[in-house]
Amino acid sequence: MAGKQVVIIGAGISGLKTASELYKKGFDSCVVIEARDRVGGRLHTVPGYKNNKYDVGASWHHDTLVNGLFLEELSMPKEQRASFVFDDDALVVIDQEKGRIDQDPDMTLEVLMEELLKYNQLQYFEDLDVKDVNFFETIVKYLYERRDLLTDDQIRYIPQLARYMESWHGIDWKSLSSKCLEIAHQGRNAFVLNYDTIVERIASSFPKGWLKLGTEVISVNTEGKKVVVSTSSGEVYESDYVVITIPQSVLAHSLSPTPRKGRIEFTPPLASNIQDAFQRTHYGALGKVIFEFDKCCWSKDRSRAITMAKSNPEIARKVRDAQELNQLVEKLNSDTKYNFKNGESWDFPLFFVNLAKHTDNPSLILLMADPLTTYIESLPEKEKVYDFFKPVVKEVLKAFDCFEPVVTDFEDKLDETSEGPVLKNVLTTKWTQDPYALGAYSACSPGDDPMDLILALAGSETSKVRFAGEHTIMDGAGCVYGAWNSGVREASFIAEKMGKVRS
Ligand SMILES: Cc1cc2nc3c(=O)[nH]c(=O)nc-3n(C[C@H](O)[C@H](O)[C@H](O)COP(=O)(O)OP(=O)(O)OC[C@H]3O[C@@H](n4cnc5c(N)ncnc54)[C@H](O)[C@@H]3O)c2cc1C
Known part of the structure; x- marks a missing residue:
């Protein structure tokens, strides 16, 4: 069993940002476990005809007056950041x-x-x-x-x-x-050209050795003093905290016993307030x-x-x-x-x-x-x-x-x-x-209250099982920068609890 300070499940923008912030704060022993053989999750840049590049996941920086990721990009030299254009002209x-x-x-x-x-x-x-x-x-x-x-x-x-x-x-x-x-x-929308630059920048801001690609997490056990995380390839990690960043759509499958790709078995099962909140939330495509x-x-x-x-x-x-x-x-x-x-x-x-x-x-x-x-x-x-x-x-x-x-x-x-x-x-x-996405992002049908799931997943002051991702935050809900913010939030929480103050 490998001992780690923090296990992060998922290398989308929220998982990558969590790892990046933990590293900045002085953590030296973390692992980011990702089911796919690439980082980025729902940020994915692919080649097309004549090698032109396209983002098949997110394309825009939304809310550019308050978007922390966009503001971080702006603070960097032009050659290191992803280009963008404002494309809000009349429809x-x-x-x-x-x-x-x-x-x-x-x-x-x-x-x-x-x-x-x-x-x-x-x-x-x-x-x-x-x-x-x-x-x-x-x-x-x-x-x-x-x-x-x-x-x-x-x-x-x-x-x-x-x-x-x-x-x-x-x-x-x-x-x-x-x-x-x-x-x-909250401000104009900026079309990003392309998101791969941002994903690569954040993924390279913590040690490469922390990344474990092509590895699916199958269970999280919190019965003991430490959290025990197991993968489909047989590795077992023991850690002080686990940050779960898998999409809401995939997490929803932990509520039923049917095995399927991406599903994580929780022991004990997810808290009843989390299970209840899933009744009042949907997922769009x-x-x-x-x-x-x-x-x-x-x-x-x-x-x-x-x-x-x-x-x-x-x-x-x-x-x-x-x-x-x-x-x-x-x-x-x-x-x-x-x-x-x-x-x-x-x-x-x-x-x-x-x-x-x-x-x-x-x-x-x-x-x-x-x-x-x-x-x-x-x-x-x-x-x-x-x-x-x-x-x-x-x-x-x-x-x-x-x-x-x-x-x-x-x-x-x-x-x-x-x-x-x-x-x-x-x-x-x-x-x-795609079994690791099952759609695009959180959405609301009549009668839903997105706040319920956000509070249930991100409201605990004591749990060693932390959640991050676009579905766990109100500021930037559903968006890249919301997911990014949630990574900052969880890294700060863990750092404070573990007495790491460097930033
Ligand atoms: C088509 C499309 C267009 C969009 N457009 C925009 C836009 O223009 N602007 C915007 O702000 N947002 C947009 N979004 C939303 C944005 O992409 C997401 O909010 C954001 O990327 C989510 O990041 P995340 O870290 O929360 O989740 P993800 O990126 O999904 O990361 C979660 C990771 O967990 C991994 N995983 C799942 N199960 C397991 C498991 N059992 N074990 C290990 N790993 C696992 C997944 O493979 C994935 O890499 C769009 C999304 C889509 C799909």
């Missing part, structure tokens, strides 16, 4: 029939969107006991109550624009909590598809676009004729159902990043939410993925002033004379299929 909004409808002087959808978000927020500010409902229901309620103040077009298109929130939370409007909907942006072209034949004016799901031409009449809100919710709910068998890309809101605007890379990055993510990530071939998205990609290119048809050349056989865009490669994330 291009595309409808299947109408084409571009952003900044439309009659519909003023952007202004309405702000009003709708404020309407949602006010409901829960004014009365703490208001029942949490899904975002779809809140939108219908808004339309019903404000119908005399909205035009038919506004009633038709605002629900579809509002679905833009799905790409923040990674779940669809009918699963998304209205109470937890709001994203209070943001996914990405990257379309790599041979050259940029479209406009570089705008960074981002959203293609709205198709709207119902009958919706304004139905809203105006409605006698009762609940009936209207039911009616519109069945109007907006889809199934994947005959579903198509215009059933979903999709978010596009025009990478060519800020880099020399002629690629479009699409972001989607669950349940679409789970479906697309299960498709085995890039041809199938492209077939699904072809209609929207065509309209996005049109909205960016490219009217030539897309030619596909996945085998890279065409010469370079074609005038229009030649699609060379399609990359798709696989987070929902």
Whole structure:
């Protein structure tokens, strides 16, 4: 049995930061055990066509006024930090029939969107006991109550624009909590080029020998004075503290006895407040598809676009004729159902990043939410993925002033004379299929309270079993910098308890 001061489970950003801080504080005997054969976890930079680099996990530094990781990056010489660009310019909004409808002087959808978000927020500010409902229901309620103040077009298109929130939370409007909907942006968003620089920097700020890759932790036993951590390859570690940074989705499997990859057996079992809190939390699945072209034949004016799901031409009449809100919710709910068998890309809101605007890379990055993510990530071939998205990609290119048809050349056989865009490669994330991620990050459905799990996992003043990760913190919840903050928090806690004061 190897003796260590601290065992850290998981080498994502929270685990790496914990190790880095412990080393800074004078710890000299720790181990970071990681199931995958790489560090970074949900930060993962991969090569594509012509070795262009893409982040298939996180891409942005959010909340750059308060983001500690971003501020740490800024404090370093430029050549040592990851480049970034601010890409918050106005969103291009595309409808299947109408084409571009952003900044439309009659519909003023952007202004309405702000009003709708404020309407949602006010409901829960004014009365703490208001029942949490899904975002779809809140939108219908808004339309019903404000119908005399909205035009038919506004009633038709605002629900579809509002679905833009799905790409923040990674779940669809009918699963998304209205109470937890709001994203209070603390500063601009910076698109990182690329996160691998940051992961490598933090991973090399503590001894290499601490890292144990390709090793899955299978059990944590806290019955004795020390914590005993066992791995699937038979190693056993004994330590003063263990910091568990595995994703919420993987930790959830410790609640049931069924063996599976990533699952950790706890002896004694996880505390009852942790088990209870898991009943009031969910997990989203943001996914990405990257379309790599041979050259940029479209406009570089705008960074981002959203293609709205198709709207119902009958919706304004139905809203105006409605006698009762609940009936209207039911009616519109069945109007907006889809199934994947005959579903198509215009059933979903999709978010596009025009990478060519800020880099020399002629690629479009699409972001989607669950349940679409789970479906697309299960498709085995890039041809199938492209077939699904072809209609929207065509309209996005049109909205960016490219009217030539897309030619596909996945085998890279065409010469370079074609005038229009030649699609060379399609990359798709696989987070929902990855046993060490099982999706993207924590999310809230109606009735959830994310604070419960955070307090249950991170609130103990005495436990030797510590938790870190994006799901264990309020400041930066779900984000890279939240995970990073949680690593700082746990390292400080352990250092204080073990009498290490150096920082
Ligand atoms: C597609 C996508 C887009 C995103 N976009 C953004 C964004 O733009 N900005 C942003 O701020 N955030 C974004 N996020 C969220 C962000 O990536 C995460 O919040 C953050 O990286 C989580 O870090 P972590 O350390 O908490 O967890 P992880 O990175 O998941 O680290 C946990 C580690 O534990 C390991 N592990 C699991 N089980 C075991 C086991 N039994 N034994 C040993 N090791 C184990 C895993 O392999 C993993 O490496 C995105 C996430 C995804 C998936």
